[in-house]
Amino acid sequence: MSASVLFDVPGPKARARNRVYGILSSVAVLGLVAFVVYRLDDTGQFQGDLWNIYEYSSTQRQILDGLRTTVETFAIAAALSVVLGVVLTAARLSDHKPVRWIGVVAVEAFRAMPLLIMIFLLWAAVFTSDPMWALVIGLTLYNGSVQSEIFRSGINALPKGQGEAAYALGLRKTQVMTSVLVPQAVRTMLPSIISQLVVTLKDTSLGYIIVYEELLFVGKRFAEQRPPVNGVYAFIPMVIVFGSIYILLCMALSSVATWVERRTKRSRKGTPPPMAAPGAAVMAGPGLGAAGATGAPGTDGPKTG
Amino acid sequence: MNVLSDNFAMFREGFVGTVELTVLSALLALVVGILIAAFRVSPVPALRIFGSTWVTLLLNTPLVLLFLAVTLGLPALGLKGWDSFWLAVMALGSYTSAFVCEAIRSGINAVPVGQAEAARSIGMTFNQTLGQIVLPQATRTAVPPLGSLMIALAKNTTIASSFNVTELGSVQKTLNADSGYNIFVIFLWIAICYVVITFAISGLFRLLENRLAVAR
Numbered sequence: 001m002s003a004s005v006l007f008d009v010p011g012p013k014a015r016a017r018n019r020v021y022g023i024l025s026s027v028a029v030l031g032l033v034a035f036v037v038y039r040l041d042d043t044g045q046f047q048g049d050l051w052n053i054y055e056y057s058s059t060q061r062q063i064l065d066g067l068r069t070t071v072e073t074f075a076i077a078a079a080l081s082v083v084l085g086v087v088l089t090a091a092r093l094s095d096h097k098p099v100r101w102i103g104v105v106a107v108e109a110f111r112a113m114p115l116l117i118m119i120f121l122l123w124a125a126v127f128t129s130d131p132m133w134a135l136v137i138g139l140t141l142y143n144g145s146v147q148s149e150i151f152r153s154g155i156n157a158l159p160k161g162q163g164e165a166a167y168a169l170g171l172r173k174t175q176v177m178t179s180v181l182v183p184q185a186v187r188t189m190l191p192s193i194i195s196q197l198v199v200t201l202k203d204t205s206l207g208y209i210i211v212y213e214e215l216l217f218v219g220k221r222f223a224e225q226r227p228p229v230n231g232v233y234a235f236i237p238m239v240i241v242f243g244s245i246y247i248l249l250c251m252a253l254s255s256v257a258t259w260v261e262r263r264t265k266r267s268r269k270g271t272p273p274p275m276a277a278p279g280a281a282v283m284a285g286p287g288l289g290a291a292g293a294t295g296a297p298g299t300d301g302p303k304t305g
Numbered sequence: 306m307n308v309l310s311d312n313f314a315m316f317r318e319g320f321v322g323t324v325e326l327t328v329l330s331a332l333l334a335l336v337v338g339i340l341i342a343a344f345r346v347s348p349v350p351a352l353r354i355f356g357s358t359w360v361t362l363l364l365n366t367p368l369v370l371l372f373l374a375v376t377l378g379l380p381a382l383g384l385k386g387w388d389s390f391w392l393a394v395m396a397l398g399s400y401t402s403a404f405v406c407e408a409i410r411s412g413i414n415a416v417p418v419g420q421a422e423a424a425r426s427i428g429m430t431f432n433q434t435l436g437q438i439v440l441p442q443a444t445r446t447a448v449p450p451l452g453s454l455m456i457a458l459a460k461n462t463t464i465a466s467s468f469n470v471t472e473l474g475s476v477q478k479t480l481n482a483d484s485g486y487n488i489f490v491i492f493l494w495i496a497i498c499y500v501v502i503t504f505a506i507s508g509l510f511r512l513l514e515n516r517l518a519v520a521r
Contacts, residue, residue, distance in 0.1 A: 004353065005414070005416045006413065006421070006439060007348060007431065008425060014348075018349055021349045022349045022350055022351050025352045025355070026351040029351055036382065037380045040381070041380050043382070045381060047447060112463075112496075112499065112500055112503055114460035114474070116464060116466075116471075117463055117474060117492065117499070120474070120477055120478060120492075121492040124481040124488050125489065127486040132310045202366075203367070205368075205370060210367065216370060235373070235377040236377065236378055237496075239373055239374045239377065242370065243366060246365070246366060246367055247362060247365045251361070251365050254365065288508055299363075
C-alpha cells in the first residue's frame with residue numbers, strides 16, 4: 001500500500017507514535033460519546049414513558065403515512081426537476097439566441113434564490129391552501145436548474161471530436177444529441193445527478209416550515225402532543241427516531257450514487273466487464289478522456305470493445 | 306410599490322441579520338471543516354472514523370432536522386442560555402462543515418503523489434512538504450468549491466427564520482402575512498438583497514482565486 005500525499009509509509013517509530021495517538025484519540029472520542037449519552041440520560045431523555053409512544057401501531061402508521069408523503073413529494077419533485085433540467089439544458093444549447101437567452105436567465109434566477117424564499121412566495125401567492133404544490137414546484141424550479149447545470153457541464157466535458165465526428169457522418173443536431181452526446185454525458189454525470197436527488201430528498205423537509213404534513217412535521221406533532229414526563233418534553237426521542245429515518249433514506253439513495261460511480265468506472269462502454277484479473281481492471285485509468293480509452297493496454301480480456 | 310421605503314428599518318435589520326449569520330457560520334464551518342478534514346486524512350484510524358462518521362451523518366441530515374436537533378437538543382444537554390441566533394450559527398456551521406471537509410479533502414487528494422515524493426526525495430521535512438508543496442496546491446483546487454459552498458450557506462440561512470432569528474426570510478414572512486403589499490414585490494426586494502449577498506461572496510472568491518492562480 002503506497003503512502004498518501006501527506007505522509008510517507010510510517011516506519012517503526014512513526015507506527016508506535018501513531019498507536020499512542022490512536023489510543024489517546026479513541027479515548028477522547030469515546031469520552032465525548034459517553035458524555036453525550038450521560039447528559040441525555042441525566043436529563044431524563046431515556047425515560048421509558050417518552051419512548052413508548054413509538055410502540056403503538058397507530059403511531060407507527062402515522063410515521064409510515066408521513067414517510068409515504070415525503071417519498072411521494074420527493075418522487076414527483078425529482079421527476080419534474082429532471083424533466084425541467086432537460087428542457088432548460090435543451091434551451092441553453094439551442095442554436096437560437098433568444099431561446100438560449102431564456103434558458104440562461106431561468107437557470108441563473110432559480111439557482112440564485114434561496115429555496116425557502118421561493119417556497120414562501122409560492123405558498124403565499126398561489127398555493128395558499130395546498131402547501132404540497134408550493135413545496136413541489138419550489139423544489140422543481142430550484143433542483144431543475146441545478147440539474148440543468150449538471151447536464152450541460154456533462155455535455156460540454158465530452159471531447160469535441162465526438163460531436164464533430166457525428167456531424168461529419170451527416171447526423172442532424174437532434175440525432176447528434178440523442179444518440180451520441182447525451183448517452184455519454186448521462187453516464188459520466190449520473191453520480192452527480194443522483195447526489196442532487198439526495199439534496200432534493202433532504203429539502204422535502206422544508207415542508208415542515210410551511211405546515212405540510214410530511215415526515216418531519218408528523219414527528220414534531222408527536223413531540224408536541226406528548227405531555228412532558230417529569231418535566232421533560234419528547235423532542236429528543238423525536239429527533240433521534242426521525243433523524244435515523246432521514247439518514248437511512250438519504251444514505252440508501254447516496255449508496256446508489258457510489259454504486260453507479262463504481263460501475264461506470266469499471267466498464268466505460270456499458271458492456272459487462274470481461275472476466276479480467278480482479279483488482280487490475282477496477283483501477284484502470286479513471287482520469288483519461290471519457291471515450292476511446294477503453295481496453296487499457298494491460299487488460300487482455302476475451303472480448304475486444 | 307413602496308414596500309422597501311415603508312419598511313426600510315425592517316429590511317435593514319433582516320439584511321444585517323442574514324450577513325451576520327452567514328459570516329459567523331462560515332467561520333465556524335471553515336474551522337470545524339478544516340479540523341475534520343485533518344482528521345479524515347490523518348494516519349490515526351480512530352480520528353479517521355470519527356471524521357467520516359461526522360461527515361456521513363451531517364451530509365445525510367436535512368438542515369431543518371439539524372436545526373431542531375441543535376435548538377432543542379443542546380439546551381437539553383445543559384447548554385442553556387444561548388439565544389436562537391447562536392444556536393442557528395451552530396446548526397448552519399456544523400452542517401456546512403461536512404461539505405467544507407469534503408471540499409478540502411478532495412483538494413488534498415487532487416495533488417499528485419509525485420509532488421510530495423519529489424519534495425521528500427530532495428530532503429524536505431514533513432512540515433516543509435505540507436506547507437510549501439501540498440497545501441498550496443490543495444488550496445488552489447479547494448477554493449472554487451468552497452466559494453459555491455459559501456453561497457449555498459448564505460441561501461441556507463433562510464431556514465433560521467423559522468427558528469426565531471431575524472433575517473431576510475423572516476422579513477418576507479412578516480410582510481407576506483401583513484398583506485396590503487403585493488407579495489411578488491416583496492419577493493423581488495428580498496431576492497435583490499440575496500443577489501447582493503451572493504454576488505459579494507462570489508466576487509470575493511473570484512478575487513481569491515485570481516490571487517492564488519499561477520501561470521502554467
